[in-house]
Amino acid sequence: MLKLDKVCVERGPIFTLDEVSLTLNSKQTLMVVGESGAGKSTLIAAILGLIKLSSGTISWNNAPVKICRPTLVMQEPRAAFNPVYNLRQSVMEPIIARKMKVAPDRIQKLCDGLELPQALLDRKPYEVSIGQAQRVGILRALIASPSLVLFDEPLSALDAITQKHTARLISDLQDEEGFAALVVTHDLGYAAAHGDAIAVLKNGQVEECADAGQFIESPKTNYGKELRDAAFALGALGALGTLSAPESENVCVTGSK
Amino acid sequence: MRGLFFGLLFRGLFVLTGTAVVTFSLLWNAPGDPALSIALARFDALVTPDLVEEIRKEVGFDQGFWSAFWYWLQPLMVGDFGNSSVTGRAVLPDLLVTASYTVPLALTALCIGLVMSIVLAIFATKKPGGWLDRFAVGIASVGAAIPAYWLGLLLILLFAVHLSWLPAMGARTPSHAILPALTLALGVTAALTRIIRSGILEARSQSFLPAFRRRGVSDKSIERAHIVPHAAIPVITVSGLELAFLLEGAVMVEVIFSRPGLGTFLINAIDARDFPQVQAAVIVIALVFVIVNLFIDLIYQYIDPRIGKQDA
Amino acid sequence: MTLSVSGLTSTRSGRTILYPTSLTFEPGARIGLVGSSGSGKSTLGHVLIDTLRAQGELVAHVPQSPDEALDPLRRLDFHWREAEVAMNTEHDRQKQEKLFDALHIKGADLTKRPWSWSRGMQQRFVIAMALIGTPSLIILDEPTSALDPVVAADTMKLLQEYLSHKNTAMLFITHDLGLASKHVDRLMVMHEGKIVEDATTQDILQTPKTEAAKLLSSHKSWLSLPC
Numbered sequence: 001m002l003k004l005d006k007v008c009v010e011r012g013p014i015f016t017l018d019e020v021s022l023t024l025n026s027k028q029t030l031m032v033v034g035e036s037g038a039g040k041s042t043l044i045a046a047i048l049g050l051i052k053l054s055s056g057t058i059s060w061n062n063a064p065v066k067i068c069r070p071t072l073v074m075q076e077p078r079a080a081f082n083p084v085y086n087l088r089q090s091v092m093e094p095i096i097a098r099k100m101k102v103a104p105d106r107i108q109k110l111c112d113g114l115e116l117p118q119a120l121l122d123r124k125p126y127e128v129s130i131g132q133a134q135r136v137g138i139l140r141a142l143i144a145s146p147s148l149v150l151f152d153e154p155l156s157a158l159d160a161i162t163q164k165h166t167a168r169l170i171s172d173l174q175d176e177e178g179f180a181a182l183v184v185t186h187d188l189g190y191a192a193a194h195g196d197a198i199a200v201l202k203n204g205q206v207e208e209c210a211d212a213g214q215f216i217e218s219p220k221t222n223y224g225k226e227l228r229d230a231a232f233a234l235g236a237l238g239a240l241g242t243l244s245a246p247e248s249e250n251v252c253v254t255g256s257k
Numbered sequence: 258m259r260g261l262f263f264g265l266l267f268r269g270l271f272v273l274t275g276t277a278v279v280t281f282s283l284l285w286n287a288p289g290d291p292a293l294s295i296a297l298a299r300f301d302a303l304v305t306p307d308l309v310e311e312i313r314k315e316v317g318f319d320q321g322f323w324s325a326f327w328y329w330l331q332p333l334m335v336g337d338f339g340n341s342s343v344t345g346r347a348v349l350p351d352l353l354v355t356a357s358y359t360v361p362l363a364l365t366a367l368c369i370g371l372v373m374s375i376v377l378a379i380f381a382t383k384k385p386g387g388w389l390d391r392f393a394v395g396i397a398s399v400g401a402a403i404p405a406y407w408l409g410l411l412l413i414l415l416f417a418v419h420l421s422w423l424p425a426m427g428a429r430t431p432s433h434a435i436l437p438a439l440t441l442a443l444g445v446t447a448a449l450t451r452i453i454r455s456g457i458l459e460a461r462s463q464s465f466l467p468a469f470r471r472r473g474v475s476d477k478s479i480e481r482a483h484i485v486p487h488a489a490i491p492v493i494t495v496s497g498l499e500l501a502f503l504l505e506g507a508v509m510v511e512v513i514f515s516r517p518g519l520g521t522f523l524i525n526a527i528d529a530r531d532f533p534q535v536q537a538a539v540i541v542i543a544l545v546f547v548i549v550n551l552f553i554d555l556i557y558q559y560i561d562p563r564i565g566k567q568d569a
Numbered sequence: 570m571t572l573s574v575s576g577l578t579s580t581r582s583g584r585t586i587l588y589p590t591s592l593t594f595e596p597g598a599r600i601g602l603v604g605s606s607g608s609g610k611s612t613l614g615h616v617l618i619d620t621l622r623a624q625g626e627l628v629a630h631v632p633q634s635p636d637e638a639l640d641p642l643r644r645l646d647f648h649w650r651e652a653e654v655a656m657n658t659e660h661d662r663q664k665q666e667k668l669f670d671a672l673h674i675k676g677a678d679l680t681k682r683p684w685s686w687s688r689g690m691q692q693r694f695v696i697a698m699a700l701i702g703t704p705s706l707i708i709l710d711e712p713t714s715a716l717d718p719v720v721a722a723d724t725m726k727l728l729q730e731y732l733s734h735k736n737t738a739m740l741f742i743t744h745d746l747g748l749a750s751k752h753v754d755r756l757m758v759m760h761e762g763k764i765v766e767d768a769t770t771q772d773i774l775q776t777p778k779t780e781a782a783k784l785l786s787s788h789k790s791w792l793s794l795p796c
Contacts, residue, residue, distance in 0.1 A: 036717055160747070161605055193792055230721070234713060235789065236748075465639060472699075478654075560642060
């Protein structure tokens with residue numbers, strides 16, 4: 001279980017993260033939504049240990065978070081790979097770097113789960129389509145069997161049909177592999193369809209955190225309503241009320257407000 | 258904006274200080290008695306053993322490097338460069354006279370070079386990859402390969418001896434500067450042509466240009482307002498550096514054309530172990546670099562304030 | 570005034586990206602062009618504006634992101650004046666203020682460079698520039714993808730309000746059928762360089778006929794997926 005306890009990150013006089021508290025269990029997905037500059041990327045960087053916390057703790061099963069070796073899937077699929085290496089080399093990089101051993105059929109298993117022909121991995125990043133590149137990115141993130149995977153706008157670079165397809169693949173893989181997923185996205189439709197819980201970030205604070213279905217039906221804060229209405233106006237939510245609230249353990253802690 | 262200016266100024270001063278420290282270290286670590294070196298550097302022709310002892314006591318050599326440095330630096334900061342050990346005359350006036358030959362030559366060479374490289378680059382970029390492109394870049398490369406002394410002699414042979422159009426040596430009149438400027442300009446062109454060429458090509462491939470065409474903006478306006486300023490940025494940097502190099506004196510050209518200049522000044526001073534002149538020349542050259550770079554940075558800020566900021 | 574073009578086509582290194590297409594735009598029409606990536610819809614937008622401009626029509630094109638429409642070295646008032654000259658209109662201070670007001674960029678500092686403004690404001694500025702001189706057609710290429718949802722929804726609302734009593738037609742290009750259907754009454758579905766279906770929004774949503782249209786329609790939003 002991932003736990004963020006009153007995490008603060010300061011940059012000069014501003015709090016990029018201000019007393020952020022969240023929890024997330026294995027096999028569950030927490031969707032973090034909010035506008036640009038709300039602190040979503042800072043949140044990811046903090047969990048990965050790339051920036052120092054001014055105060056607060058981030059822990060996994062009560063141990064420092066790096067114990068679960070979280071991985072990251074990034075927004076721009078092709079730019080996330082070194083163009084000099086082919087995809088297979090990039091995928092193997094985390095394994096080699098950590099001097100890990102991995103079952104010989106692991107790559108094949110993940111390729112099947114992501115509907116990628118293995119031969120694709122011998123190509124370079126710019127020789128495959130964006131959708132394929134993003135799936136390889138997911139492969140790379142999962143190859144070492146992490147307990148926690150972070151996603152930074154994983155679908156924004158993809159078109160509508162590919163988005164839905166890729167999201168479904170991620171969901172299925174999560175059931176199989178059992179990792180916890182924290183997804184940063186601005187697409188409330190995606191958050192509602194595939195998230196167990198939605199946390200709304202604004203100016204570094206968690207405005208609201210609730211069950212995905214509950215949030216869409218009745219957001220509690222004004223900002224939450226604004227986001228929900230905007231998503232509806234952009235056609236992302238289709239027919240409201242067709243999502244049934246899943247019975248999940250409590251994914252969020254407090255909506256600190 | 259003002260904060261930035263002071264930041265740049267501070268950086269310049271830092272460079273100058275560094276130069277001074279390095280120059281002084283050379284004096285300090287030269288074989289022999291550092292007190293003697295400093296005395297020579299300061300008073301030279303008038304040095305006596307008593308004076309050396311006085312300096313030794315005054316600076317207090319047990320206190321070491323930094324107090325001696327400060328003692329040495331003080332007169333320099335007010336522009337008192339001391340007297341030449343060779344001529345006994347004050348260094349600064351001689352240096353300034355020399356500079357008055359070098360500065361106009363350098364500026365002229367830069368201008369000629371800029372014009373030639375811009376023309377070559379424009380021809381080259383009319384059809385990138387075409388024969389004109391390769392030809393223009395070829396000329397620039399050849400220019401880089403030609404040694405200045407060979408070209409200088411050639412020009413003298415042609416224009417001074419054969420055709421008698423221009424004077425061969427000396428610096429008496431402005432027309433004496435034409436052949437040396439042309440010789441130097443070739444080196445400048447060699448450096449600038451490729452830079453300008455790639456600057457233009459990059460400026461033309463900026464992602465927003467199609468939108469301006471679709472908005473109906475004329476090609477001429479796009480060229481003038483959106484391509485040239487962007488292409489100018491690398492040109493400014495390299496021009497500044499070239500100017501600095503030119504100002505510090507192109508020794509070869511000065512020797513070939515028998516002109517006084519900062520380069521020959523420095524070489525002669527080193528040869529004669531004339532410390533006051535050497536250090537004066539070194540400091541002036543450093544000053545030139547710092548000022549030129551300061552100007553370049555300020556011009557950048559005007560054109561594109563994002564340069565130098567962290568998240569551009 | 571109805572706009573008509575025919576024979577719009579585009580090839581790149583021998584491959585046909587856009588097969589010969591003809592389009593007609595009635596005044597005030599709201600038309601969507603939807604297709605997956607690689608279907609040729611952006612290309613159609615580019616060829617369309619180039620052709621119409623060559624025909625002498627006053628049309629405008631708004632690219633996906635403000636980075637593709639604004640020069641970071643030049644100030645925004647320069648951009649505006651340049652656009653006015655380009656569209657052969659006199660400098661009309663009042664018209665400018667009205668446009669700025671309608672798009673919620675009134676009172677902003679025009680002496681700044683584009684990157685001083687937020688992306689949402691930049692995009693609205695680009696849209697405002699496109700509306701100088703009241704074009705017969707404004708083409709929007711993925712206008713919302715570079716913006717946050719709240720800003721995007723806001724921008725589209727403001728644009729629709731501004732255009733509501735004018736004759737300017739709008740072509741909305743996007744890969745998201747759900748999004749397009751909220752803003753247009755007629756939809757064209759594009760697939761592999763051809764327009765394969767052209768019908769009212771309702772018809773495409775409820776009874777799509779071609780494979781491409783069916784695929785887009787079934788994926789149009791997250792919450793009505795058949796999974």
